[in-house]
Amino acid sequence: MKHLKPLNAKARRIDADMAAQEEDVVALQQAPRPHVPMGCSLVFSPGWEVDASGGTAGLCQPVERDIYDCYVTCFWPVQMADHVNYSADWASNCAAATKDWRSLDIVFP
């Protein structure tokens, strides 16, 4: 590629795109995946209102069964408290989320 020179606008955009891929900024889904720093703020995954196919059949039934493992692994941070940095005690009064979810703490961002 170094012997080729872009001559028109489209070629320049392609060249810029190729160069951009060598920079130190990568998408979270792009390989090789970057290391996610401590905390949940850089994890962006869809919420649990839908599953991977856009439906609800693949979700845990009820969804409260899945809530804690998401809380710990930062899997759905938009809906979840941040276990690592700010809300370590969010679930301290509620051992079984399905049964006593009303005891979960309230988080004010």
Add this chain to the structure above:
Amino acid sequence: MLSRSRLLKSLRSYTALIAAPLVLAASLTVAHAGTLMLGTYPDKLFTVDDTDGAVKDKIKLEAGLPISLRLDDNRKKIYVTTISTSGVVVLDAATHKILNEFSLNTPTEKYRFQGGVPDPTGRYFYVVMQRFDKLNDRYTVSKIQYGVIDLVQKKIVRAVDLDPADDALPGGYRASLMMAPDGKTLYMFKNKILVIDVASLKVVDRIDLERADAASYEDVQLGGGVEGLQLANPNELVSLFTASDPFVHNKIFGLGRFDLTARKFTFTPIGPITNKISGLEVTPDGKYAYTTAFNGETGNKRCEFWKFDLASLKLTDKEEFKCRSRYTLGMSADGAKIYIYGASYDIEVYDAATLKYEKTWDLGADATMAGMIALR
């Protein structure tokens, strides 16, 4: 009226008649009785009687939420790691008493690691980790590292960055670890198996086989201390692996056996992969092994238990079961029952011989992803 001696003799006979079945029943109960240990939210370890599902101990961990459990090779100690404070807890396997408990996090220094493996002396605990430092003007984030935790000094005494090529393999700090009984070789299970010299913490060999993959299987791996660790011989690790040929990349699955001391690996193909397969639970006598396989996604998902005869390396039985969206496979200490648990507060019990559902035990607390260990 009976004389005193005849009365005593009769009583002894009756006592013997009554006691014999009781002793027999007790011995049968003892033969099958075991204890399960699993992590529960928000900060406890539960021990559960595997005959009736009763919760016996609720062990509170000051170090926070348990994220991995591991029984050492001689089944004397249990090693637990926690995610809340990057803690390490060591318990006595017989009494379930906490022998050692500490956290590595400080206000300015934090770590992230999942499971780990103790060395044969029990002095050092090996993890794959990442370190975060809060400085006056910035945070620094380390690369993924091998870490050696001194359980006496209660701190990390060695940390070595992974080779960039090994770091690029999927798994991060959640990669599973095993150690040879002689303490000289560490194994890391990513989609390659890395053979690491403990003295230098350098990779000396890379084996191109992947562990069995399953998208909705919980992240309980070898480093989590569950699967493949129930063999009588601690030098031999048995697990399901996948492999593909280098020409048409046809993917197959099979049983892999590791001689951990000799660093020798054998792989026996069983069949092509037509569905997704979870990890492997091996009976204590090493004769049989169980896994779960599933086809389909979301509402069309169908799950099966698969039973293997390890002597002939044959798939001998299958049975469909009603599966959860996300679950973990477990096994009782005697290998007579298999369990489906995780992403909930209960354990579903299946008979290992018939693969049929029997009952559900309610623990009253959600299980963490630390997995389950069976104590005899």
